[in-house]
Amino acid sequence: MQTHQFDALIVGAGGAGLMAALYASQGGAKVAVVSKLYPTRSHTGAALGGIGAALGNHEEDRPEWHMYDTVKGGDYLADQDAVRVLGEEAVDAVIELEHMGLPFDRTSEGRISQRRFGGHTSNFGEKAVRRACHSADRTGHMILQTLYQQCLRNQVRFFDEFQVVDLLLNQGVACGAVAIQLGSGEFHCFNAKATLFATGGWGRVWQVTSNAHSLTGDGAAIFLRRGLPLEDMEFYQFHPTGLYGLGVLLTEGIRGEGGVLLNRHGERFMERYAPTIKDLASRDVVSRSMYLELRDGKGIRGSDYLHLDIRPETVNRYLAEAGETRRIDEDFIARNLAETLEVCRVYAGVDPLQEPMPVQPTAHYAMGGIPTNVNAEVIVDAAGKVMQGLYAAGEVACVSCHGANRLGTNSLVDLVVFGRRGGKRIANFVREAPLIPPPMDAGEEVRAEFERIRNSAGSSRPGALRAQMQSLMMTHVGVFRTAEGMRQGRDAVLELRQRFLQDLGIDDRGQVFNTDLMEAWELGCLLDSAVVTAECALAREESRGAHSREDFRERDDANWMVHSLISSQASGLVTEQLELALNHDRPVDRSLEAEDERFAPKERVY
Numbered sequence: 001m002q003t004h005q006f007d008a009l010i011v012g013a014g015g016a017g018l019m020a021a022l023y024a025s026q027g028g029a030k031v032a033v034v035s036k037l038y039p040t041r042s043h044t045g046a047a048l049g050g051i052g053a054a055l056g057n058h059e060e061d062r063p064e065w066h067m068y069d070t071v072k073g074g075d076y077l078a079d080q081d082a083v084r085v086l087g088e089e090a091v092d093a094v095i096e097l098e099h100m101g102l103p104f105d106r107t108s109e110g111r112i113s114q115r116r117f118g119g120h121t122s123n124f125g126e127k128a129v130r131r132a133c134h135s136a137d138r139t140g141h142m143i144l145q146t147l148y149q150q151c152l153r154n155q156v157r158f159f160d161e162f163q164v165v166d167l168l169l170n171q172g173v174a175c176g177a178v179a180i181q182l183g184s185g186e187f188h189c190f191n192a193k194a195t196l197f198a199t200g201g202w203g204r205v206w207q208v209t210s211n212a213h214s215l216t217g218d219g220a221a222i223f224l225r226r227g228l229p230l231e232d233m234e235f236y237q238f239h240p241t242g243l244y245g246l247g248v249l250l251t252e253g254i255r256g257e258g259g260v261l262l263n264r265h266g267e268r269f270m271e272r273y274a275p276t277i278k279d280l281a282s283r284d285v286v287s288r289s290m291y292l293e294l295r296d297g298k299g300i301r302g303s304d305y306l307h308l309d310i311r312p313e314t315v316n317r318y319l320a321e322a323g324e325t326r327r328i329d330e331d332f333i334a335r336n337l338a339e340t341l342e343v344c345r346v347y348a349g350v351d352p353l354q355e356p357m358p359v360q361p362t363a364h365y366a367m368g369g370i371p372t373n374v375n376a377e378v379i380v381d382a383a384g385k386v387m388q389g390l391y392a393a394g395e396v397a398c399v400s401c402h403g404a405n406r407l408g409t410n411s412l413v414d415l416v417v418f419g420r421r422g423g424k425r426i427a428n429f430v431r432e433a434p435l436i437p438p439p440m441d442a443g444e445e446v447r448a449e450f451e452r453i454r455n456s457a458g459s460s461r462p463g464a465l466r467a468q469m470q471s472l473m474m475t476h477v478g479v480f481r482t483a484e485g486m487r488q489g490r491d492a493v494l495e496l497r498q499r500f501l502q503d504l505g506i507d508d509r510g511q512v513f514n515t516d517l518m519e520a521w522e523l524g525c526l527l528d529s530a531v532v533t534a535e536c537a538l539a540r541e542e543s544r545g546a547h548s549r550e551d552f553r554e555r556d557d558a559n560w561m562v563h564s565l566i567s568s569q570a571s572g573l574v575t576e577q578l579e580l581a582l583n584h585d586r587p588v589d590r591s592l593e594a595e596d597e598r599f600a601p602k603e604r605v606y
């Protein structure tokens, strides 16, 4: 196996990975970025609406208000030390992106333009505020391009189309990863003093999702298989406006610009569920409201979708009703929501300027993941013990600054703020730290697992297993949950996992770009992510944020103001029985609340 040595290994080239790579390299570290996709194809490039920061370019805004919205939006499960960092450092991080050359939209005075987004308010919940900094509706694309250019300029070494399949641990310390070069099928060993995982989310666990095909939870599954804990896996966000049938995301920016959700009677139903903030309530609230409308038979033509309307005549009517002076026209939409128009025209044959868009909630974002502290260092127990040399950032990580539900625009903030912190920490760490060699048997187990898959000749096709898992998770571990449904879902997914281990069959036995093989391995990651999600969801007997239980409708702060930590007890990389251990010993950090009682839990919005 070919071995490469670096100070720092960054796994993943999305916003979080690139930010970490940039800062580690600026601090003098020799950095490699390993990515299964070409960097600018990472999902960060699909982020549309914007990045939140209290710049106050249009109206007064403050980091404390951003923190308040984040804590409230996360239904009080967010660690407030992390939220404080997020709110405070967002401002500076966005200005830094601007200085790197990111082409933000501008106000007439030449400042960064900001738009409204769900859950963002001024003065502790008083009224909607313009906080989302954007570059039309291509913000993520611009972030990714900007950071990639900066990394190239800084001599970061890129290993594109290398897929990491195992984490290397030696003497209780992380020392790199094993990857497959997709073009040759060869295994490579990356030995490093510091390893940071930024592999993104796992939306592909569900049938209807906004996530790219590549979001298969590899990083989370690798950690689980290496006996490391995952945090708050029950919290998975459904975004209200996925394009019907496809799940492709229609940005919240559409509602931010004035778009409204309507049922079959043309009623703006969010007025009933969230009278003050209406269509801009946080995502969990809007998704639940949509489900209730659909359940009441108020879907369009009795079907399971609703309408999202951005036509100027509709929007202007509601703006006038609200006493606002602002009006929009077709030009405004074409300029600010260009991607949206394109997506609807191409994928749904719908022109949003002429007719409303058909939408349904779509699986979107993992609040849970690899537990870290505010410096992106991976922690391995409820007390916050750090594993030396191991870091995580971005969607795969759980700091936790989003708690039980993430606010729109806060993921991009999370990437740049905690990616940067991780990079800086790594630069300091590698200056003193020794390079620990890989263990003697590095890669042996994972190679055996790949040989098993490559030679598998059973009757269960990966595509069929995946489709069944996605449908089960959509039905039983989706927006609304019950114990009975989740148990049924979990047991059925465990059976699929059994078939994956005992009866798998793939066709391609080759080495070069064997997508059959890689997709089968990714299916294993998805199945593991699905099982731990269901397991954690079943254990949490309350409703909070995105976790909504019909059998436990109330939020229960007395018993459940705690994080979940789940880990696999089995030894061995891929085991027949998933012996899971789950604890709730990790308390929520409530440092903001200790200083200002406005951060204390308020009643839950249903």
Ligand SMILES: Cc1cc2nc3c(=O)[nH]c(=O)nc-3n(C[C@H](O)[C@H](O)[C@H](O)COP(=O)(O)OP(=O)(O)OC[C@H]3O[C@@H](n4cnc5c(N)ncnc54)[C@H](O)[C@@H]3O)c2cc1C
Pocket (backbone or CB within 6 Å): 011, 012, 013, 014, 015, 016, 017, 034, 035, 036, 037, 038, 039, 042, 043, 044, 045, 046, 047, 048, 049, 050, 051, 139, 140, 162, 163, 164, 165, 198, 199, 200, 201, 210, 211, 212, 214, 218, 219, 249, 251, 364, 365, 393, 394, 395, 396, 408, 409, 410, 411, 412, 413, 415
């Ligand atoms: C359609 C859409 C729109 C969104 N809009 C917004 C928005 O407007 N504002 C906002 O704040 N958030 C938004 N989000 C959420 C946000 O974009 C993501 O949470 C964020 O981009 C994730 O970034 P990341 O760096 O963690 O990972 P990603 O950008 O997903 O990148 C993951 C990286 O890991 C690599 N990788 C994965 N597995 C492996 C492996 N096994 N080996 C090697 N490499 C691997 C991939 O190649 C990739 O480079 C949106 C998400 C979607 C899906």
